[in-house]
Amino acid sequence: MEQFFKDPSIYTLVRGPLVWLSFILFIGGMLYRVSVILKMAKEEKVIYPYLSLKYALRSLLHWLIPYGSISMKKHPWFTFISFLFHICLLLTVLFAPGHIELWKESWGINLWALSAKLGDYLTLVVLACLFLLLLRRIFQRDVSFLTSPMDYLILALVSMPFLTGFLSHHELLFDYRLMLTIHMLSGEILLILIPFTKISHMFLFFLTRAHTGSEFGAVRHSRDY
Amino acid sequence: MITVDWQRGKKIVANVREWKEKFHQVYEPIPSPDGEKIAAVVEVDKGQCSVCINNKTWEQTFERISFPSFSTSGSFICLVLQNYEWTLAEEGKTLEETFDYAWNLKCHPKNNSIAFNIKKGDLYGVCLNGKAWDNLFFDARETFISPNGKTSASYVRVKNPPLLDIFSFKEGVWTLAVNGEAWPMSFLSVYGCTFSEGDKVAATVRLGQQEFSVVTDGKIWGETFLNAWEGVFVDDSTFAVPAKTEKGWSLIVNGKPEWKTFTQLWHPQVGPDKRIAAVVCTEFGKWTVAVNGEPWKITFSQAVLPPFFSANGKHIAALVREKDKWTVAIDGKAWEKGFERIWSPQFNPEGNHVIAKVEIANEYYLAIDGRIRAEKYERMWEPIFSPDGKKILLRYVKEGHYIREVLTLEELL
Amino acid sequence: MEFVRKEVNDIGIDETLRRVDETKIKKAIDWVLQKEASARLKVFVETCMRCGMCTTSCHHYLSHDNDPTYAPAAKVKQTIWDMIRKKGKVSKEDVKKYARIAFTECNLCRRCVQFCPFGIDIAYLISLVRRICCLIGVVPQYIQDQALSHMQTTNMLWFRQDEWLDTVLWLEDELRAEIKDARIPLGKRDAEILYLAHGLEAKYMTGLLTGMAKIMNVARVDWTMPDMDGWDYTNKAFYAQDHETLGKVVKTHYEVAFKLNVKRIVMGECGHAFRTGVYEGVRYLGWKDSPIPYIHGVQFFYELIRSGKIxxxxxxxxxxxxxxxxxxxxxxxxxxxxxxxxxxxxxxxxxxxxxxxxxxxxxxxxxxxxxxxxxxxxxxxxxxxxxxxxxxxxxxxxxxxxxxxxxxxxxxxxxxxxxxxxxxxxxxxxxxxxxxxxxxx
Known part of the structure; x- marks a missing residue:
């Protein structure tokens, strides 16, 4: 922040105020979306009375553990790729050396950091997974039938920060500072868009599973996994 | 109509267990309202039915007997089949006229008029006090008798499109017929037929998928609703019906919403003081009684049955169900004890006591104000208050004997 | 990949569409998607990642040589997503396609829900499509006919009251050839169990009703069947998502039980009626669960055999x-x-x-x-x-x-x-x- 006021530039803007803005919009947007949904669920009457903590957790557990559901066992490769993708993505976002500095600088938190090399590998894994997901989207008939331009856009949006992060780290394509600026900017755009696009599944997942898990377990006495 | 002996005491009327040996088969016994008689449809021999009342059997036998009951005047009535023809039998005497089918035998609790549905050839209608309607219809369902006992009504089908002709059926084929005269318009469905004290008749009708309205004496309301249940006359010119609007369920009086909205609202009842009580669902899964639109504070999660008033109109009660047990709630306060089953609770005339037949572990007891009397019965019918409220008539079976017993309220308190 | 189907004519769909206009169609879509549906619709539509995990769970997809247009999410795409995308301004041709998918290519079995990583209730979304079709009036002729019958008679087949009563008397006579003095009680107050039958058992499949009566007699169950409307447990209005009729039918069943003051309702071997009797119907009316126990034939038989009554x-x-x-x-x-x-x-x-x-x-x-x-x-x-x-x-x-x-x-x-x-x-x-x-x- 201070840096930006001392030396206003695109770089310091992206590094300072925009980080704050994007986090505020991400968290605020997420809270807003969830609160709207929870209010709608109350008006719908038949959601809350049937919620069961036990069966919501049972459901979440089975779908958060790799191959915890029959569906995952039936799609071994897709499950492998998507778990790999999500795990590497989270690790990179949270523990990349550059990010660790950011956490420290802005929040004063000292997190364990990935080594630069490992961070690199994970980034490449994420990109590779995204590429495989793209191929799947294009070539697998049932998935391509469901796909709309938005789905490609989301793949692109998610891949951007990883691609640019990798490029900036290796000072490829553009000079380091410019690339880093693009990297931060793309990350911020992604963060802001999460609550308002399908990527919001990262938190809506818990809501839908709680509902369906409770209905299946507590009401219908059967399994949803 | 009937003079009831309210002398305190016990009277063994008949040994009904012996009937099982006497007859080929004995159906469910039915006591008379004054308790003096016990009757049952019996099979004298295979395929030969008759009625046994206080050990005396009707002379005539029939192939079938259905809808047996005691009339308001105390006579035993039922519908009987003989030689492929059905008719009414009262105290062993049958009507001269017979029908291809007869069912839904009703007797009005005040005026003693008797009516039932009939089939003649391929057409359907009602027979009231021995006289069948002149006009008959493609179908007739249910029988209603007016308070003056001179009018009968039934839901009838006035058109007969071929099967699967959904477009004709969608135009509506049902209406209400009163004394054989059908209302001029027809509907997708018609239900909740009810009479006012002054013999006006009304019913809820369905015009379309989400178009429901009310017809009184053949005239339809201008308003339609998303859904509607059975309504009730407040007086001859006021009709109240639970109906659904975009906001929820409300009580609509003469076309206008009068109550705030609820998640559900049904079975409005009018008290002697014209207060209206109805079953409401205040929020999903929570049920109670609302009086003039104000719900009781207490709610019940499983069920609330139609509320009823004490004779002086001061108190309101309803059967309610919570934690898999039935109990009685009076003026917003429920009995502490719950029971497997409860049969039509009854107020005394002042409305300060409630009696009912209750069931605990397959045995029956008399409950008063939530407490049960120690005496238990293998079979028992609803207890009845005397008109002055000082006595209670019990009708039960003990060790095979049907007994009528009059107790004083005092000794029960 | 195109939606290719053999032409099938159903006057309930085709003829109705000829008689309605686009305004009515838009009104129905807006009503259901904006007024009746709420959180579930919104979250399910927005959470679907188009991953295709549900695809192979569907027997229609598998049975049609993996035709992607039969996949569960694809059915939502071709109906709900399409209506949302077009903001309700859809053509009659569109509605015809929606009706075909919703009524004849999805059984509302919910198997796909078990295979979706988000637990998206696709059957619920498809039932919304049916509800929209129902409000437009576009319902397969045979289902519409049954729903129309339920509206007044409560039963599915326009059965008159005397036809029901007469059938039971006749079945009782038949049963007595096998079981001495067998009874099929009608309208018996205070019985423990109210038994409801399938509409077809009163006409074409009477043997099944006799079989049940035989079991009841042999197990010495204190039971009765209604002597009034409400004897038929089926609720075909559910298929049309005609909630108004569905609710009335379920209300009638419970009120018959209250009137006769039985302890439990037992029904025979039927799926949808159980579903409406314990879920769809009771929830529509405002009950969280069935007000008194509503027992399926399987549960009842299990009880009879376990307890040694049979x-x-x-x-x-x-x-x-x-x-x-x-x-x-x-x-x-x-x-x-x-x-x-x-x-x-x-x-x-x-x-x-x-x-x-x-x-x-x-x-x-x-x-x-x-x-x-x-x-x-x-x-x-x-x-x-x-x-x-x-x-x-x-x-x-x-x-x-x-x-x-x-x-x-x-x-x-x-x-x-x-x-x-x-x-x-x-x-x-x-x-x-x-x-x-x-x-x-």
């Missing part, structure tokens, strides 16, 4: 397998009870694969069989997976404790030449149970 004389010897009806197994976990009864009555039980709540729908459920002759091939073709599943067991007898499954599998058997025969548990128990000496005529 004893088995001689078990069935031929190889037997079972159909787990979606509405009572995936929807109520009765798979173990079914197997308990089958093992108690049959020597040679071969389980089906997949089984229990992962079983495939018979392809007749959710109204597909009720859509009538025009759509018969739709369910037969969609049932190829089921047919293969049955064939793989090598069983000769399929026990299907659901009217819809029963008839659906009979038709599959005939078309795919499976060489099996299909029975209800009622048939099996009535056939194998011990009739006490004193009850024999």
């Amino acid at each position: 004893k088995i004389r001689k078990k069935i010897e031929e190889p037997v397998t079972v159909q787990d009806p979606c509405n009572i197994v995936r929807y109520r976990g009765m798979g173990k009870m079914i197997r308990y009864i089958v093992k108690a009555t049959c020597e040679n039980f071969i389980d089906i694969n997949p089984n229990f709540e992962y079983n495939y729908c018979c392809s007749a459920g959710g109204g597909m069989i009720d859509a009538g002759p025009p759509w018969k091939m739709a369910r037969i073709e969609g049932g190829k997976t089921k047919a293969e599943q049955i064939k793989d067991t090598g069983a000769k007898l399929v026990i299907a404790p659901c009217h819809t499954c029963h008839k659906g599998i009979e038709d599959l058997n005939q078309y795919y030449k499976l060489g099996v025969h299909v029975k209800f548990l009622t048939d099996i128990i009535a056939e194998t149970m011990e009739i006490p000496e004193e009850m024999r005529p």
Whole structure:
């Protein structure tokens, strides 16, 4: 922040105020979306009375553990790729050396950091997974039938920060500072868009599973996994 | 109509267990309202039915007997089949006229008029006090008798499109017929037929998928609703019906919403003081009684049955169900004890006591104000208050004997 | 990939569409998507990642040589997403397609829900499409006819009251040839159990009702059936998502039970009626659960056999397998009870694969069989997976404790030449149970 006021530039803007803005919009947007949904669920009457903590957790557990559901066992490769993708993505976002500095600088938190090399590998894994997901989207008939331009856009949006992060780290394509600026900017755009696009599944997942898990377990006495 | 002996005491009327040996088969016994008689449809021999009342059997036998009951005047009535023809039998005497089918035998609790549905050839209608309607219809369902006992009504089908002709059926084929005269318009469905004290008749009708309205004496309301249940006359010119609007369920009086909205609202009842009580669902899964639109504070999660008033109109009660047990709630306060089953609770005339037949572990007891009397019965019918409220008539079976017993309220308190 | 289908004519859909205008269509879509549906619609539509995990869970997809337009999410895409995208301004052709998908290509079995990482309730979304069609008036003719009958008569087949009463008296006479002094009580107050029958059992399948009455008599159950409207437990309005009628039918069932003051309602072997009786209907009315116990035939038989009220004389010897009806197994976990009864009555039980709540729908459920002759091939073709599943067991007898499954599998058997025969548990128990000496005529 201070840096930006001392030396206003695109770089310091992206590094300072925009980080704050994007986090505020991400968290605020997420809270807003969830609160709207929870209010709608109350008006719908038949959601809350049937919620069961036990069966919501049972459901979440089975779908958060790799191959915890029959569906995952039936799609071994897709499950492998998507778990790999999500795990590497989270690790990179949270523990990349550059990010660790950011956490420290802005929040004063000292997190364990990935080594630069490992961070690199994970980034490449994420990109590779995204590429495989793209191929799947294009070539697998049932998935391509469901796909709309938005789905490609989301793949692109998610891949951007990883691609640019990798490029900036290796000072490829553009000079380091410019690339880093693009990297931060793309990350911020992604963060802001999460609550308002399908990527919001990262938190809506818990809501839908709680509902369906409770209905299946507590009401219908059967399994949803 | 009937003079009831309210002398305190016990009277063994008949040994009904012996009937099982006497007859080929004995159906469910039915006591008379004054308790003096016990009757049952019996099979004298295979395929030969008759009625046994206080050990005396009707002379005539029939192939079938259905809808047996005691009339308001105390006579035993039922519908009987003989030689492929059905008719009414009262105290062993049958009507001269017979029908291809007869069912839904009703007797009005005040005026003693008797009516039932009939089939003649391929057409359907009602027979009231021995006289069948002149006009008959493609179908007739249910029988209603007016308070003056001179009018009968039934839901009838006035058109007969071929099967699967959904477009004709969608135009509506049902209406209400009163004394054989059908209302001029027809509907997708018609239900909740009810009479006012002054013999006006009304019913809820369905015009379309989400178009429901009310017809009184053949005239339809201008308003339609998303859904509607059975309504009730407040007086001859006021009709109240639970109906659904975009906001929820409300009580609509003469076309206008009068109550705030609820998640559900049904079975409005009018008290002697014209207060209206109805079953409401205040929020999903929570049920109670609302009086003039104000719900009781207490709610019940499983069920609330139609509320009823004490004779002086001061108190309101309803059967309610919570934690898999039935109990009685009076003026917003429920009995502490719950029971497997409860049969039509009854107020005394002042409305300060409630009696009912209750069931605990397959045995029956008399409950008063939530407490049960120690005496238990293998079979028992609803207890009845005397008109002055000082006595209670019990009708039960003990060790095979049907007994009528009059107790004083005092000794029960 | 295109939506390619053989032309099928159904006046309930085609003729209705000729008679309505686009305003009515838009009004119905707006009403359902904006007023009736809420959180679930929003979250389910926005959370679907188009991952395709649900695809292979659907028997219609599998039976149609992996045609992507039959995949569960694809059905949502071609209906709900399409309406949202077009903001309700859709053509009659669109509605025709929606109706076809919603009524004849989805059984509302909810198997796909078990395979979706987000647990998106696709059957719920498809039922919204049906609701929209219902408000427009576009419902397959045969389903519409039954719903119209339910509206007034409560039963599915325009049965008059005397026809019901007369049928029961006649069945009682018949039963007395097998059970001495057997009774089928009608309108008996204070009985423990109110038994409701399937509409068809009063007309075309009376043997099944007699079988149940036989079991009731032998087990000495204190029971009755209604002598008034409400005797038919079916609720075909559910298929049309005609909530108004559906609610009235379920309300009638419970009120008959209150009027006769019974302890429990027992119904026979049917799926959708159980589903409406304990879920859809009660929830529409505002009850969280059924106000008094509403027991399915499977639960009832399980009780009778476990408690020894029914004893088995001689078990069935031929190889037997079972159909787990979606509405009572995936929807109520009765798979173990079914197997308990089958093992108690049959020597040679071969389980089906997949089984229990992962079983495939018979392809007749959710109204597909009720859509009538025009759509018969739709369910037969969609049932190829089921047919293969049955064939793989090598069983000769399929026990299907659901009217819809029963008839659906009979038709599959005939078309795919499976060489099996299909029975209800009622048939099996009535056939194998011990009739006490004193009850024999």
